[in-house]
Amino acid sequence: MSTTSINSTTAPPKTILRVDASARKTGSVSRDLTDRLIADLSARSPGARVITRDVSNGLPFVTETWIGANFTDDAERTDAQRDTLALSDTLISEIEAADILVIGVPVYNFGIPASLKAWVDQIARARKTFQYTENGPVGLLKGKKAVLVVASGGTAMGSDVDFATGYMRHVLGFIGIDDVSIIAADQLMMRGEDALTGAEAQRQSVGDNLAVSFSKAA
Numbered sequence: 001m002s003t004t005s006i007n008s009t010t011a012p013p014k015t016i017l018r019v020d021a022s023a024r025k026t027g028s029v030s031r032d033l034t035d036r037l038i039a040d041l042s043a044r045s046p047g048a049r050v051i052t053r054d055v056s057n058g059l060p061f062v063t064e065t066w067i068g069a070n071f072t073d074d075a076e077r078t079d080a081q082r083d084t085l086a087l088s089d090t091l092i093s094e095i096e097a098a099d100i101l102v103i104g105v106p107v108y109n110f111g112i113p114a115s116l117k118a119w120v121d122q123i124a125r126a127r128k129t130f131q132y133t134e135n136g137p138v139g140l141l142k143g144k145k146a147v148l149v150v151a152s153g154g155t156a157m158g159s160d161v162d163f164a165t166g167y168m169r170h171v172l173g174f175i176g177i178d179d180v181s182i183i184a185a186d187q188l189m190m191r192g193e194d195a196l197t198g199a200e201a202q203r204q205s206v207g208d209n210l211a212v213s214f215s216k217a218a
Contacts, residue, residue, distance in 0.1 A: 013045055013046070013047030013048050013049060014041070014045040014048050014049075014099040014100060014214065015048070015049045015050075015051065015097050015098050015099050015100075016038060016041055016042070016048055016049070016050045016051070016098060016099070016100045016101075016102060017051045017053065017094050017095060017097070017098035017100070017101045017102070018034060018038055018050055018051065018052045018053065018102050018104075019053050019054075019055060019101065019102070019103045019104065019116075019119065020034065020052070020053070020054045020055065020056060020104045021055050021056055021103075021104050021105065021106060021112070021113050021115055021116040021119075022056060022104055022106040022113075022151075023056050023106070023113065023115075024106075025056075028104075028106070028151070029106075029151035029185050029188060029196070029199075030104035030105060030106045030149050030150065030151040030185075031104055033104075033149045033151070033183060033185060033199055033200075033203055034102055034104045034149045036200075036203060037102055037147065037149060037183065037203050037206065037207065038050060038102060040203070040204075040207040041100065041102075041207060041210060044207065044210070044211040044214060045214050051094050051097065051098065053091070053094060053119075055115045055116060055118065055119045056113075056115055057115070058114075058115050058118065059087070059115060059118040059119055059122060060087065060118070060122075061118055061121070062118075062121045062122070065084055066084055066085070066088075068081070069081035069082075069084040069085050070085060070088075070125060070126075071126075087122065088122040088123065088125065091119065091122050091123050092122075092123050092125065092128060092129060095123060095129070095141055095144075095175075096141065098144060099144060099145065100144065100145045100146070100147065100210065101144065101145070101146040101147070101172075101177065102146075102147045102149060103116075103146065103147070103148050103149065103168065104149045104151075105148050105149060105150045105151075105164055105165070105168060106150075106151050106152070107150060107151065107152035107153075107155045107162070107164045107186075110155055110161050110162070110163050110164070111163040111164050111167065112164050112167065112168065120171050123175070124171065124174065124175060128140070129141055129175040129176070130174055130175050130176070137174060138176075139173065139174055139175040139176025139177065139178075140175065140176055141175045141176040141177055142176045142177075144176075144177045144179070145177070145179045145180075145181070145210065145213070146172050146177050146179065146180045146181070147180070147181045147182070147183060147206055147210075148165060148168055148169075148180065148181070148182045148183070149183045149203075150164065150165060150182060150183065150184040150185070150186065151184075151185045151186070151188060151199075152164075152184075152185075152186045152187060152188065153187070153188055153189040154187055154189050154190065155186060155187070156186055156187055157182065157184040157186045165182055165184075168180075181206045181209070181210075182202075183199055183202040183203050183206055184198075184199060184202065185198070185199035
């Protein structure tokens with residue numbers, strides 16, 4: 001995890017959490033689009049802080065030990081249990097600190113990469129990011145915005161075989177983040193430059209819409 005600050009005093013600064021998941025460090029469409037969106041958002045919110053979390057090298061999967069620690073009351077957890085949950089606590093604190101989440105979502109075999117699913121499992125915690133009530137689950141991370149930056153080789157976004165965007169929307173809503181935008185460079189193997197051109201137009205539109213929300217919050 002790294003943090004970058006952009007200095008200015010002309011606008012209220014935002015905190016942006018960037019989550020990358022593409023296995024490609026170079027030549028990744030989702031990373032490239034995310035780079036440009038982050039640069040745009042940072043320019044529109046001078047002084048912005050960017051928290052970067054790259055999950056592509058893998059995160060620990062949930063284990064029986066992790067589950068036992070999670071469902072032990074915080075006051076009763078052992079040091080070993082706290083160590084088990086330390087990464088999860090850090091990942092959640094990054095979301096809590098953020099005004100905007102920008103999540104790179106490469107589509108692998110119709111869904112999200114295992115590394116991104118591991119991130120979801122680490123941050124979806126009862127009593128921490130959501131809670132169950134008599135009326136059902138309630139997300140606890142309200143008042144945030146999220147952008148999914150999606151790239152696929154053959155999967156059309158919104159189609160019956162797109163198991164990535166609907167899942168990510170649901171997960172984010174489950175923890176309280178309902179304001180979710182999507183930038184999609186989909187079916188790149190078939191649509192090529194048309195897909196990139198469409199995604200760039202979406203990126204600019206999303207940046208414009210978020211800029212309006214920045215000014216309203218000023």
